[in-house]
Amino acid sequence: MTETMAGRSNGTQAAPLVVGFGEALIRLCPAGFAPLEHAGHLDVEVGGSELNTLVALSQLGCRTRWVSRLPDNALGRRVAGHARRYGVDVELIWEADGRIGLYFVEQGVAPRHTQVLYDRGDSSASHLTPGQFDWGRLLEGAGALHCSGITCALGASAADAVVEAVETAAAAGVAVSFDLNYRSRLWTPEAAAAAFRRVLPFVDVCFASPYDLRLLADGSEVSPGRVLATYDLAALVVRRQVEAEPGRLHIEVAVTAGGRSAVGKAEATVLDAFGAGDVAAAGFLSEYLVDAPLEEAATAAARASAHMYTIPGDTWVRPQGPGTEGLSHRIVR
Amino acid sequence: MTETMAGRSNGTQAAPLVVGFGEALIRLCPAGFAPLEHAGHLDVEVGGSELNTLVALSQLGCRTRWVSRLPDNALGRRVAGHARRYGVDVELIWEADGRIGLYFVEQGVAPRHTQVLYDRGDSSASHLTPGQFDWGRLLEGAGALHCSGITCALGASAADAVVEAVETAAAAGVAVSFDLNYRSRLWTPEAAAAAFRRVLPFVDVCFASPYDLRLLADGSEVSPGRVLATYDLAALVVRRQVEAEPGRLHIEVAVTAGGRSAVGKAEATVLDAFGAGDVAAAGFLSEYLVDAPLEEAATAAARASAHMYTIPGDTWVRPQGPGTEGLSHRIVR
């Protein structure tokens, strides 16, 4: 089996190319549930919603490309190297004297909450602004552009940059995938809803949590059908998880598309919750972009997400063994 | 918000001062459940019942002072530094050529029992004896003196030193808090009961496990009311925990005081059981000493204790996030 230079393919049909746009950060986390206040050392990982999705997509057989802005220092190079390691092509602006965003994670078990201390203000990625990238070239041959609401939350110019990207993609006939990903620490629900409404007219596939959905409807419950209709979406993917008992989750991914619905389910033991939503998006897109049946896409999303809960850090690694066929049949390495 | 030099206060009313008296030890524990017999390295922590309580009280907004005896070497200084780090004032006798007590912990999961190998014989703290401290000065302005039965078990002179301290406190109108804390490895039930009966006449707030209670009653069941009456206690705090399933505890703290009763409940996943009782005492005292309702005190004890089960080591760190308001509303840092 040969991996070509151009990237990755495993047959006659070219693997779809997904282009992601957004920030990646350095994650620092004490081992063994130690409190951040007195841990002796911190494990270093790389994370970021869109990049997490691309890393998983790359392992699920897609070609991937990440577009972002990084500081020109050892930590920035670390992030770029992380993307490349998993076969993600990079298109980066290197900012002299910039800084990488950071987040400190303190893992807990019930009743101790996992804590996240973000330190991402004024990061190089927050300086993203329209006009920095040649989107026409970057999207050439792409099957999808994937963005998330987090980038919109980094500031007005970053939000404008997202709009520029999705507009260009939509105009070029490239499918736009958007994960609402509302984060209460970054902005208010009102600001988020306003930003999302600028982006959604260009979106084809929308990922949302139940909370994200209510936010679009100004706090009231809303049916998937209505959201689809309102924004002319091709597909709406809603991910729920319920904690059956401490440390065990039931995951459910409900997809509505083309007048049909499908639900994928999986269970997971929670070792590390980070990245689970990002990988659900990857699982879904890896099937959706090759026109797999809706049920398979929903199941792939749920299973990939369940698997992510069992992996320390934000980086998905493709599963092996019984019950993982749905996730590995189109995988190259 | 300003932290004053004098210590800690966050309002017009002065925070209560709790003075603790007892031994602290160095805890050595392999990471990752490895057997002590072949672990390659040991994590170093500081622990000790009264100091654990003070460290938690300090984070719960009280002023605290620890009175003890330490060897004048790097490990003794480490213990003193640990106390200070959490804002605990220290009054210490430094013993030349003394030794610090040690305990080796080997964590287990069912059916493997967590093992503790104590090596605390002839420690500097076991040389505590009456007349070593100016208790009048040390208790000035204090809301409570907190001791435990462990110190009484260190030897006859240490037990005498406890009696001296509680007598002085009682005479000065300082509330005496006492955690029976019977340890079968240190002495016999009979010896413990005899020692406790010397101390209890001076005690205002008594912490006990169900086993401790029976010990006071020579092995038979005994009602809280009768214990309160026998020793003229102001409050009796009994802490029970039941293992619902391996690794999950139901915690119940029953308080009887002033003819009334209250029960606080919480649940916990067990990562590390050490210090859970000490922190329950802190939770209770932090509310009791500011005349909070009994229910709040019982709940604070249960919640603080539950949280302690989720923290590696013996050192409580104040919780954050939903459901922890009860423990943090009066916290300064």
Added chain:
Amino acid sequence: MTETMAGRSNGTQAAPLVVGFGEALIRLCPAGFAPLEHAGHLDVEVGGSELNTLVALSQLGCRTRWVSRLPDNALGRRVAGHARRYGVDVELIWEADGRIGLYFVEQGVAPRHTQVLYDRGDSSASHLTPGQFDWGRLLEGAGALHCSGITCALGASAADAVVEAVETAAAAGVAVSFDLNYRSRLWTPEAAAAAFRRVLPFVDVCFASPYDLRLLADGSEVSPGRVLATYDLAALVVRRQVEAEPGRLHIEVAVTAGGRSAVGKAEATVLDAFGAGDVAAAGFLSEYLVDAPLEEAATAAARASAHMYTIPGDTWVRPQGPGTEGLSHRIVR
């Protein structure tokens, strides 16, 4: 209590000697469930079915001897030192320029499967062949010879070496203990069944999983009595485990011997599943070889195995505390 030079005994009766024959490997495993694909470092352990059994037997009061072949390098010496550390005498052929077998373990939690990557081809132990050992001398005074199906799977000459050993033992009146231990990565069911049928005529005590049993019966269910009769076994020990919930096992060891049956049961939280079967064999043999009641032997097997699930690595460490008496009453150190 004195440990004699000759090895270990704690009474007037000599402890039984068990001689084991087979391969040991170096195990390399990332800490904290990290994926092998990007873990920064690997914990080093020693493992191997027969040696695991001997290490447990040694701690359960038996005299033990391990016969094998190792490369003459630091890793080979490490394995030999591991055996000696636990009081196992060694009879080793040192192979110049040989290699030690390796296996890489990636621990998972549901739904992530624990992965094992074997790298044991062409190991020094796979060069075992008849005529290399003076079995007459090695088995002198032995109570049992313990082998497993894994050695038969290492190659034709290693299988012949097993046959040589069991033949010699049987001829000398030494009980032969054999753990079928079918491993699908090493050979086909057909090849295994053929090899087992060469060994079983000499076997007295046979350990099997339900799958192993079916394999002997060409895939159909088979009663213990029929297996006993077919191969003239003195005892058949079948070990089952059922996962009640993720991470919790019910273990059941069913023994059939001398027309009687007994079942031992235990429960375990799974930290590390390796060696659990090997230690069940040790628990059984430690009782069986001193003519303990069948029920005690079955229970010792189940309890020792349950305990092994809670220990990182492949090396059993004798349990302590309530409920472990069955495993420690004849233990020396």
Added chain:
Amino acid sequence: MTETMAGRSNGTQAAPLVVGFGEALIRLCPAGFAPLEHAGHLDVEVGGSELNTLVALSQLGCRTRWVSRLPDNALGRRVAGHARRYGVDVELIWEADGRIGLYFVEQGVAPRHTQVLYDRGDSSASHLTPGQFDWGRLLEGAGALHCSGITCALGASAADAVVEAVETAAAAGVAVSFDLNYRSRLWTPEAAAAAFRRVLPFVDVCFASPYDLRLLADGSEVSPGRVLATYDLAALVVRRQVEAEPGRLHIEVAVTAGGRSAVGKAEATVLDAFGAGDVAAAGFLSEYLVDAPLEEAATAAARASAHMYTIPGDTWVRPQGPGTEGLSHRIVR
């Protein structure tokens, strides 16, 4: 030997109180000289010029107080706890939603340079501004106020805050100690020189490197006497180090005061260069403030600094053994 509650004293004469004002940061450093670009984890330490000096002074027998501004989160609390651990009283402003300054250290050996990646922009300490502290109260009873040029470099308002502090100290007759500590990454030589000239009129004891001295003289060589006269200093302490061979330093501390000069010398193997200048200041002040002979002060500075080069992290620990008497004769713990 008793340590009093008030802090530390070792005799009839009260130990001098040194008040320090400035920023402390979290230091993150890979172990074992690993490159930051791919290190798996980072050791966590606390560092900051003025706090480093205070921590050493505290161990050298002085009373100490640290005045600063920290974010109200786990990392801010960690820094405060670090100061307290070493017996440093703290007067802190807790900034909600602030951030702690960070620096990443990558240790090198020749010819690989040790790299420092600062990430301290917009830290809580950079928001220091005049009027935030009651300097009259904080300096009461103090022997010295210690500041450094680094605080002036944090921004205009922080520089104003330094001027406010030194003015108040000078007016109250408290000796002002100032470490020029020019850092080329924080500002230009011109900006530094201008800021220093605002502070120096209030300074009594000035610490400088040869480069710092030239900076005061606009790049030309300048004699200590002239600097003393220009700024009416009571003492000028210049620290030089020369690398005799890779990893070995000759340290020379030249003191000029009251028309006299003295030189202290020491040698050091370099394990970690951080904090060496800060500790030299502590060594000097610990002797100078108790009116020790100039030679002893110079020697204490050189020896304390030499010792700091052998300690990982920024935190001095008092030396023990032959040749360290000069540093420990007045030490309490």
Added chain:
Amino acid sequence: MTETMAGRSNGTQAAPLVVGFGEALIRLCPAGFAPLEHAGHLDVEVGGSELNTLVALSQLGCRTRWVSRLPDNALGRRVAGHARRYGVDVELIWEADGRIGLYFVEQGVAPRHTQVLYDRGDSSASHLTPGQFDWGRLLEGAGALHCSGITCALGASAADAVVEAVETAAAAGVAVSFDLNYRSRLWTPEAAAAAFRRVLPFVDVCFASPYDLRLLADGSEVSPGRVLATYDLAALVVRRQVEAEPGRLHIEVAVTAGGRSAVGKAEATVLDAFGAGDVAAAGFLSEYLVDAPLEEAATAAARASAHMYTIPGDTWVRPQGPGTEGLSHRIVR
């Protein structure tokens, strides 16, 4: 500054493409000089002569491509990811059920020798054979093909594969770079010399140690000029190092090309000697391929190599700070 998708360029002129062909292995090494015989865990790195050279070249501004054969498992994917991380394009054959070569390193200081325990027999890369790669396509646009004698030592078919590659390159006008890299553990001097004589007729740039040179001359000293003439080389690069004192090296790189000679020199403290020769080749090629003066190429080789001695592992990281300009002026990230 923008990094293009195609790879890396920083100006109008395209960066040269270097294609490397050879094996990479997993390196396992105890931390802190611990003996392999009892180290508790091993650090995991990736190493391999040609890949080490490519990783350095990539950081020195060249485009790079690695051609090899890997097992289709987590360790094989780790190696591929390592190459990609540093911007090296990969052309890989994935071997089902293959194995990755390993080497265990035990670091020593004088008089303890650093030990290397190779376990690379029957690795996937040793199965390289002619006809497996489309060299015409892979070398398109390349400035150089880089191979080493190690690949020739893996077996007859691997040696044939090297000959195939260099023949194709030579025919296509691509410069052939060859590092003799004699390894006494892999083959005899006679076998090596015979293999080298098959390759050298196609070589343009030859890297050698003094020992390698003598080996070409059947054990006698030989002048660079004679070697150049014998094999019609364009450049001969000989690297020597002398240990001035334990742990300190003088490095000298002597280049002879086009009738001229140049020598580059550097000094290094030795932390980890692995990869130093590979990186010298990278330093030289990075200058030679852009027609830099011979002196600059020799100096770059010496400096890059010196820097490599200070980095744990086999992976060069570009230096920063004073004195490293020669290595970083054409670097992109």
Added chain:
Amino acid sequence: MTETMAGRSNGTQAAPLVVGFGEALIRLCPAGFAPLEHAGHLDVEVGGSELNTLVALSQLGCRTRWVSRLPDNALGRRVAGHARRYGVDVELIWEADGRIGLYFVEQGVAPRHTQVLYDRGDSSASHLTPGQFDWGRLLEGAGALHCSGITCALGASAADAVVEAVETAAAAGVAVSFDLNYRSRLWTPEAAAAAFRRVLPFVDVCFASPYDLRLLADGSEVSPGRVLATYDLAALVVRRQVEAEPGRLHIEVAVTAGGRSAVGKAEATVLDAFGAGDVAAAGFLSEYLVDAPLEEAATAAARASAHMYTIPGDTWVRPQGPGTEGLSHRIVR
């Protein structure tokens, strides 16, 4: 090459048996030169003068046996396992509720002294007393009994036990080897000299430092010849080391025996100084006991000792590579 059950031999002549008698301790040491006062974890090793010597002798081809007393707990078992791991037979008294001696090591580099904090009071080994062992049986077939002055320093009864052992050996014609090993922390020079004078009349081979020698002569210089004559020694081995520069030692072992003298020399880089003297004794004995030339014995002592300075911990591992032949030609594994 076969290792026999009886232990170790590699030829027709039986390897000499050395019996050692003395205490072993657990050593706890922070990694990376961190101060004990704030290190996060401690590496665990086993050390003890006589056991260190036996472990090295075992690797140098001798049969070895260790006689001691240990607590019956996980740490005692660890020590016993350590001895066995290196092929040392053990004869142990297991003390219920005893404690293992501990020492905490804080490694330094100049001018920071390596610190050792002993915590060995009341250890199980300090309870050694005459009559506990059947020395006649234990010394059967032995070539030598090896003791050290440290055991004499553990207390009067331990000193008596040493006298009992050496008397029995002398009477049985077993050579007595004694390492004076004066430790100033354990006793006074006077007490040591008195104890040594009780033992030396039975000693054949005496190991001493220059300081030890002076101690025997009441502080004055003394010639080896005179010491030999005074105590009727067969051989006197004096070990000196001089620090040429920080971290580099010149080692010199001067042997006087049978009217002849020889000196062995070696150089070492110091990573960890512990055990260097113990291993020198092993190097000497391994040659002396097989009647090797005096020069070889002196050289083996110096080389083995030099090598020990390069190994973390107290456990010698046999060297490999050029220049180590003198130490490995009779080694079995």
